[in-house]
Amino acid sequence: MYPISLHLAERAVLVVGGGPVAQRRLLGLLEAGAKVTVVALNATDIIQALAHEERVVFVQRAFLASDVAGMALVFACTNDLATNRAVRAAAHAAQIFCNDAAEHEQGDFVVPAIHRVGPLTFTVETQGSSPSFAKRLRAELEQHFGQAYGRAGEALAQIRELVKATIPLERRAAVMERLAAHSVAELAAMHLGDLENAVEAAYQAELHDEGSLGTFRPQARVCATRASALALTQTRQVSARLALEGVASTLLTVTSTGDRVTDRPLTEIGTSVFTSELEHALRERRADYAVHSCKDLPSTLPSDCTIAAITQRVDARDMFCSEVYPTFADLPAGARIGTSSPRRRAQLLALRPDVVCVDLRGNIDTRLRLLREGHADAIVLAAAGLERLGLRARYMSAFTLEECIPAVGQGALAIETRTDDPAWVAVLQQALSDPATHLAVLAERAFLAEVKGGCHLPVGAHARYETDGRLQLEAIILAADGSAQVRDTRSVVLSGEHVAACAQAERLGRTLARALLDNGGQALLVASQPAELPPLHGKRILLGRTQDRRSRIALALQEIGAEVLEIGEGERDDHDLDAAPIDAILFPSSGSVAVIAARTSALFHASAGTVVVAMGPASAEAATAAGFPPHTVSPKPDIATFVQTVTTTLLGQAR
Numbered sequence: 001m002y003p004i005s006l007h008l009a010e011r012a013v014l015v016v017g018g019g020p021v022a023q024r025r026l027l028g029l030l031e032a033g034a035k036v037t038v039v040a041l042n043a044t045d046i047i048q049a050l051a052h053e054e055r056v057v058f059v060q061r062a063f064l065a066s067d068v069a070g071m072a073l074v075f076a077c078t079n080d081l082a083t084n085r086a087v088r089a090a091a092h093a094a095q096i097f098c099n100d101a102a103e104h105e106q107g108d109f110v111v112p113a114i115h116r117v118g119p120l121t122f123t124v125e126t127q128g129s130s131p132s133f134a135k136r137l138r139a140e141l142e143q144h145f146g147q148a149y150g151r152a153g154e155a156l157a158q159i160r161e162l163v164k165a166t167i168p169l170e171r172r173a174a175v176m177e178r179l180a181a182h183s184v185a186e187l188a189a190m191h192l193g194d195l196e197n198a199v200e201a202a203y204q205a206e207l208h209d210e211g212s213l214g215t216f217r218p219q220a221r222v223c224a225t226r227a228s229a230l231a232l233t234q235t236r237q238v239s240a241r242l243a244l245e246g247v248a249s250t251l252l253t254v255t256s257t258g259d260r261v262t263d264r265p266l267t268e269i270g271t272s273v274f275t276s277e278l279e280h281a282l283r284e285r286r287a288d289y290a291v292h293s294c295k296d297l298p299s300t301l302p303s304d305c306t307i308a309a310i311t312q313r314v315d316a317r318d319m320f321c322s323e324v325y326p327t328f329a330d331l332p333a334g335a336r337i338g339t340s341s342p343r344r345r346a347q348l349l350a351l352r353p354d355v356v357c358v359d360l361r362g363n364i365d366t367r368l369r370l371l372r373e374g375h376a377d378a379i380v381l382a383a384a385g386l387e388r389l390g391l392r393a394r395y396m397s398a399f400t401l402e403e404c405i406p407a408v409g410q411g412a413l414a415i416e417t418r419t420d421d422p423a424w425v426a427v428l429q430q431a432l433s434d435p436a437t438h439l440a441v442l443a444e445r446a447f448l449a450e451v452k453g454g455c456h457l458p459v460g461a462h463a464r465y466e467t468d469g470r471l472q473l474e475a476i477i478l479a480a481d482g483s484a485q486v487r488d489t490r491s492v493v494l495s496g497e498h499v500a501a502c503a504q505a506e507r508l509g510r511t512l513a514r515a516l517l518d519n520g521g522q523a524l525l526v527a528s529q530p531a532e533l534p535p536l537h538g539k540r541i542l543l544g545r546t547q548d549r550r551s552r553i554a555l556a557l558q559e560i561g562a563e564v565l566e567i568g569e570g571e572r573d574d575h576d577l578d579a580a581p582i583d584a585i586l587f588p589s590s591g592s593v594a595v596i597a598a599r600t601s602a603l604f605h606a607s608a609g610t611v612v613v614a615m616g617p618a619s620a621e622a623a624t625a626a627g628f629p630p631h632t633v634s635p636k637p638d639i640a641t642f643v644q645t646v647t648t649t650l651l652g653q654a655r
Contacts, residue, residue: 030546118149171206294410294413307416320395324377
């Protein structure tokens, strides 16, 4: 035997059989991300329920040798030896590894007992000789290696990425050895800021032990940053520039409201959703400066904070991304485009009224993953973020500035600090600021302040500093649906003196804003304020799922205003179920019943107003047996019908 771990994400796997063994194999393969075809004359309720998932195909008939074609692995799980042998023979003829659940020694591999906790996987293998003993050992592993080990493993995975990004190659192994020697409890308790500090401390200790550091004690400034991959990448670029000027930095990671609340559109959360927590860190003197994507900053700052520097702008354009369609023009009528920006939504609809814009929140890598999973036909992202992270979709094409005017400050970074330290402001400005970009962004931000807009309104502005000393500003105000717009361009030849040039840039922005407002922009902004609330606004819905990713049902319900609390099998439950009444409990499959039942029975029985909705007869039967008799059963086992049934039930209850 030679143990290995296979990466099965998106790989095709065949399971022949429909009993309990096949069910266990199916659940394990789905957890690993495989696409599974089940062939059987009959199948358990859970297998039949899972057949509605997009990664499961259930073929109800006898096995055919041609079923193995194109498969990465084959599992023979029937209770008929002749059928299992036929499956094995077909797999071997196609040179595909096969697992035989009945005759282990005749197959190519066996499936061990598995205990997963975080990124760690423990396996117990007895070569099929004693399954009961393997189960006992797995239970003992579960008792000893609990959630703390999983969190410690996750911490070390993050530490490894930090070490790769910040520590010289020749010292990485030694630094990792020091960090891995921390106790499991210490590692499990570390947050991202603690990890940054631990990496720095281990590196300094390594240098000290080699006599390289002597008595030197670096005095670092503290930089506040969001914890997303893009924010950390941008912050490290800025701190590296400061390091060249002799200023060392340590990072303080802060979770913003925009990062924490991802299940509602930005327009429903408030203003300054990505910046206010970082400004609190500055104001409380926990940090000395903060790095922002300039487009995230509101048009006005608190009086005790200032923008000390604007970095050189990279590509300011918006980028069309798709896994299917090469360009925006290639999208069919009715195509779904994911964006959370009212500005992008309005300009996209102005170009193509026949497409549908859907709200899609999350970091860049999250939105690209949702695109790959089919939650939208295309998405639009800032070209600058994709460039800084080195990420891409299968098809990408940039909108021209004429097609889609960018957000104010898009493509540039803003370094914010307190106003009470002018010497530090001067250091940041000298080390980081790009004069041409600074003047352009001043004009854009003055425009935004004059129209009293922000990321919640369909407004765009972009300035360019030309080589002849001319600053040109183009701006747009649109109706929310793109049906109307006002747009214009102004320019000014700037003075050679910096203070005077800054004043001219800001005056340019205000002048253009007033011109657009007077030319119909004011009416468009008033009409673009959020309309009536979506139909399920304020409804809290509990949803069990058996897969390891966000449910498409949850996303569909969130689009119409619901707050969806998802509970996954084997996941830690971080939802505060007592914070407010649960309006509905949903069972999209039989497998979801067990997930919900173990955690919510007391809550359900105490909440007379909670409705229960099942997707089909098998789910309804399982829910009834578990003490959750459904009020309504969806007439068809598809997501659209199920969501419509849930909506109708809740609205009918409200009436």
